[in-house]
Amino acid sequence: MLRHTGERRSFVHNLRLAILLCLNAGFINAAGFIAFAVLTTNVTGHAALLAVHLTSGQWRAARMVALWLLLFLSGAFASSFYIGKVxxxxxFAYTVPILVIIVLLLLVAVFGSGYKHTLPETEYFAGSLLFAMGMQNALVSMVSGSVVRTTHLTGMFTDLGIDLSSALLSRKNLTPTLKRRLLLRLAIIIFFLLGGVAGGFAFQGIRFNAFYFPVALLLVVIFYDYFRIRFKQVIRHKLRR
Structure with a gap:
């Protein structure tokens, strides 16, 4: 899932990555919204909210939203800078950013039970998730060659609409490449929504322990290639015997 990059990367690799990490992003977005009343993957919405706070003179709220935007940007920068450096x-360049995201999620899961809905706590917890989602979005973009985005759907719905119109205008346009694009975009949208539903139910049921679920998903992403290769080796060994 992470070991194939560039020309070695196939549609199936990107589809697997999209399914797992869109599920992860949708889960965190919904659980984070119920927990802190903040959308942790919606930068566009935060930009509009910042403008509203500035025009209404709510400087404290504007500073908080500006901080969240900066943290998302910082997460994307940190992730892409490290990957570019390595x-x-x-x-293995993608492992460290994922581990950082896991640590942030664990901190929210462990210390979230003491959350008292104060503004400073909301800043720290929501900011941590925004930083983590910035890291994830940059990481996925780099490993997939900017084919997959996992933390927002505005662009996906736009691209899906364009591809659907192209397919309907002429059957000649419905090439295997276009079919793969349509399938990938649908997978991103569907699994983000499924993740959101799962995150909403999970947080309502087990509160902050719900954040252990995306931790488990990220561990699957890290070790997926290792266990897949190991499984194939075991099967080949048994067949030879």
């Missing part, structure tokens, strides 16, 4: 064609 080398984006090395699969």
């Amino acid at each position: 080398g984006r064609h090395r699969s």
Whole structure:
């Protein structure tokens, strides 16, 4: 899932990545919204909210939203800078950013039970999730060659609409490449929504322990290639015997 980059990367690799990490982003977005009343993947909405706070003179609220935007940007920068420094064609370059995201989610899961709905706490918890989602979005974009985005759907719905119109205008346009694009965009949208539903139910049921679920998903992403290769080796060994 992470070990193939550049020309070695196929549609199936991107589809697997989209399914798992869109599920992850949707889960965190919904659970984070119920917990802190903040959308942790919606930068466009925060930009509009910042403008509203500035025009109404709510400087304290504007500063908080500006901080969240900066944290999302910082997460994307940190992730892409590290991957670029190590080398984006090395699969282990993506492990450290994922581990940082896991640590942030664990902190929210562990310390969230003491959340008292104060503004400073909301800033820290929501800001941590925004930083984590910025890291994830940059990471996925780099490993997939900007084919997959996991934390927002505005662009996906726009691209899906364009591709659907192209397919309906002429059957000649419905090439295998277009079919794969349609399938990938639908997978991103569907699994983000499924993740949101799961995150909403999970948080209502088990509160902040729900954030252990995206931690488990990210561990699957890290070790997926290792266990897949190991499984194939075991099967080949048994067949030879």
